Amino acid sequence: MSTNPEITWDLTELFPSATDPSIEQAMTQAEALADQFEKAYRGKITTFSPNDLLKCLKEIESFEEKISNLSLYASLSFSANMTLPQTQALYDKVNKLEAQLGKQLAFFSLELGALVKAKTEVIKEPVLSGYRHMLERVQRRVEHQLSEVEEQLIIEKDQFGVQAWQELQSKWLNTRMFEVTVQGEKKMLSYGEANGLLPHPDRATRESANRAIYGLLGKDGEIFASALRNICNDWVSISRRRKYASPMDSSLISNDTQKETIANLLRTIEENAGTFRRYLKLKAKLMGLPVLANYDITAPLPDVPERKFTFEEAEDLVTRAYSRFDPPYAEAVKQMFSKRCIDASPRFGKRNGAFCAGYYSGKLAFILQSFNGTLSDVFTLAHELGHATHDYYASRSQTLLNTSMPSIVAETASIFSELLLTDLLLDEAKSDADRKAVLCLVLDEAGQTAFQVTARVWFEQALYSSIQQGNYLDYKTICNNWTRSRDRIFGDAVEWLPEMDAEWTMKPHYYMANYRFYNYPYVYAQMFVYAVYERYLQEGKAFVPKLVKALSAGSSVSPLEIGKIVDLDVSEPTFWQLGLERFGHFVEELRKAVS
Numbered sequence: 034m035s036t037n038p039e040i041t042w043d044l045t046e047l048f049p050s051a052t053d054p055s056i057e058q059a060m061t062q063a064e065a066l067a068d069q070f071e072k073a074y075r076g077k078i079t080t081f082s083p084n085d086l087l088k089c090l091k092e093i094e095s096f097e098e099k100i101s102n103l104s105l106y107a108s109l110s111f112s113a114n115m116t117l118p119q120t121q122a123l124y125d126k127v128n129k130l131e132a133q134l135g136k137q138l139a140f141f142s143l144e145l146g147a148l149v150k151a152k153t154e155v156i157k158e159p160v161l162s163g164y165r166h167m168l169e170r171v172q173r174r175v176e177h178q179l180s181e182v183e184e185q186l187i188i189e190k191d192q193f194g195v196q197a198w199q200e201l202q203s204k205w206l207n208t209r210m211f212e213v214t215v216q217g218e219k220k221m222l223s224y225g226e227a228n229g230l231l232p233h234p235d236r237a238t239r240e241s242a243n244r245a246i247y248g249l250l251g252k253d254g255e256i257f258a259s260a261l262r263n264i265c266n267d268w269v270s271i272s273r274r275r276k277y278a279s280p281m282d283s284s285l286i287s288n289d290t291q292k293e294t295i296a297n298l299l300r301t302i303e304e305n306a307g308t309f310r311r312y313l314k315l316k317a318k319l320m321g322l323p324v325l326a327n328y329d330i331t332a333p334l335p336d337v338p339e340r341k342f343t344f345e346e347a348e349d350l351v352t353r354a355y356s357r358f359d360p361p362y363a364e365a366v367k368q369m370f371s372k373r374c375i376d377a378s379p380r381f382g383k384r385n386g387a388f389c390a391g392y393y394s395g396k397l398a399f400i401l402q403s404f405n406g407t408l409s410d411v412f413t414l415a416h417e418l419g420h421a422t423h424d425y426y427a428s429r430s431q432t433l434l435n436t437s438m439p440s441i442v443a444e445t446a447s448i449f450s451e452l453l454l455t456d457l458l459l460d461e462a463k464s465d466a467d468r469k470a471v472l473c474l475v476l477d478e479a480g481q482t483a484f485q486v487t488a489r490v491w492f493e494q495a496l497y498s499s500i501q502q503g504n505y506l507d508y509k510t511i512c513n514n515w516t517r518s519r520d521r522i523f524g525d526a527v528e529w530l531p532e533m534d535a536e537w538t539m540k541p542h543y544y545m546a547n548y549r550f551y552n553y554p555y556v557y558a559q560m561f562v563y564a565v566y567e568r569y570l571q572e573g574k575a576f577v578p579k580l581v582k583a584l585s586a587g588s589s590v591s592p593l594e595i596g597k598i599v600d601l602d603v604s605e606p607t608f609w610q611l612g613l614e615r616f617g618h619f620v621e622e623l624r625k626a627v628s
Contacts, residue, residue: 380403472623
C-alpha cells in the first residue's frame, strides 16, 4: 500500500471519471436493455414454463449487472466527496435513471410474484433449482405487492419524498463544522474528524467532542424530527397499504427470518443486560471513576499509552489475522489493498461512518471509512474487509439474484473477522495493560452492537407505537422515546450528558428510505457469530470449509440453513444464550485481569 497520506480508492475499473462520456453511453445502454427486456417479457411471465422463466431470470441478472455498475460508481463518488458539483450531479442523474427504469420494469417482480402465487409448484422445478430459495422469498413477499401503477407511484413519490429527507440528514451532518476543544486547543473540525475524537484518551477532549456534535445536532433537532416523523408516517401508510401486520414485518421478510426468532433474541438480550452493566461498572473501576459518563463508554483505558497505527500497520495486522485462520481466506483482503479498493482518509464532505459496497462482476468490493489511526479504526477495517471477503466468496459461487444476502447473514464474515483480529492482538499483547485494552475494546464494540443496538430496536418500535396511538412525533417526544429505550439497557451504569438526548439524530439507519428496523440484524449477527466462533475454537482447522461454504451460499439458502451448515439452530428459543455466554466469557477474562 502506498505511504501517501491520502488513501483513496481507484474507481477507474468502473468508469474513468464522473464526467467521462462512457457514463452517458452506459446510461443509454441501460435504457436500451430495459426497453428490450420490457418488450420481450411484459405480460408474458405469468404463463411461463420453467425453462422460459430460467431464461428470463438470467436476462434480468444481466440487466441488473449493467445498471449496478452505474449505481455503484455514482454512489461511491458521491459518498467520498459529497460537496463536489460533479459527484452531486451524477448521483442525482443516476438516481433519476434508476427511478425511471424501476418504474418501467416494476412489472417483472409483479408478474413473477403472480406466477409463483398461481403455480407454487414452479419453486421445486429441477431446472430452477439454483433459484429455489429466491423463489421462496418471492412467494413470501407476493401477498404484499401492489398493482403496477401503485408500485410506480411509490417509486415516484419516494424519489423526492422519503429519499429527500434521507439526503437532508446525511448532507447536514457532513457539511457542518464542529468546534471541539482538543487537549485545551479549540479547533473547527469536520464530522469525520470530530467523530474520530470520541474515543480520545483525554477525557476532556471526549466530553468536548460529544457536546460539540450532539449539541449542534440538538439545536436543529426539529429539522431531524421533521425528517424522521415524515419517514415514519410514510412507512405506516405504506405498511397499511401493503397489508403488513406491523411496520416491522417488511424487515422480517427482507431478512428472511421469523418474528419468533427475533423476539427470542431481543428477550435474551434484555435478560442479560446485567452482564453488560457489570462490564460497564468494571470499566469504571479500571478508569478510576465512580460511574461512567456516556463519553467514557468506548474510551481507552487511562493507564494504557495511546497506540496509533499507520494504515500500513493496520493492513499488516488484518492480513495476518485472516491468514492465521486460513491462508486462502486472506486472498480477498490482500487484493483489496493491492488494487486500491479502500477510501480511508478523513475529509470534509465525506460520508460519515464506514461501509463495504459489493461489486458483482467477478470483481472486488469497495470500502469507505475515515481512518484516524486508532485501534477501533483497525477493527473497523477488519470488519469491512469481512464484508468484502463474504462478497468475494458469494459472488464467485452464486448468480446475481443469489447474492442479495439479508443483513442478518451479511454480517457473518465481518464480525468473525473482528474475533480473528482479537485473537491475534491478545496473543501478541506485550503487557497486561495491552491485554486489558484489547478486551475492553472488544467488549465495547460487542456491547454497543448487541446491547445498545437492541435499544435502537425498541426505540423504533416506540416510534411506531406512538404514531399508532395518535401521538405527534416532535423533537422532545422522539428524544423521550430514545432515552427510555436506552435506559432499559444501561440502567444506572452510565450518566448521560443532556446533549445525548439528541443521539438518535445522527444515526443514518433511521432515515433510510423504505428500510425500517435496520438495527436488529446487527444484534442477530453479533450473537450468531459469537456462537459460530465457539464452534471454530472447538473444531480448529476442520471448521474452515464450513465457514467458507456458509459464506459461499450467499442468499441461495435461508439463514436457518446457513446456521445448520455450521451446526447451529437459530430457531431454538435458547440458542441466543450461546452468544451471550461468549460475551460473558470476555467479561470474566477482564475481571481476572483486573484482580
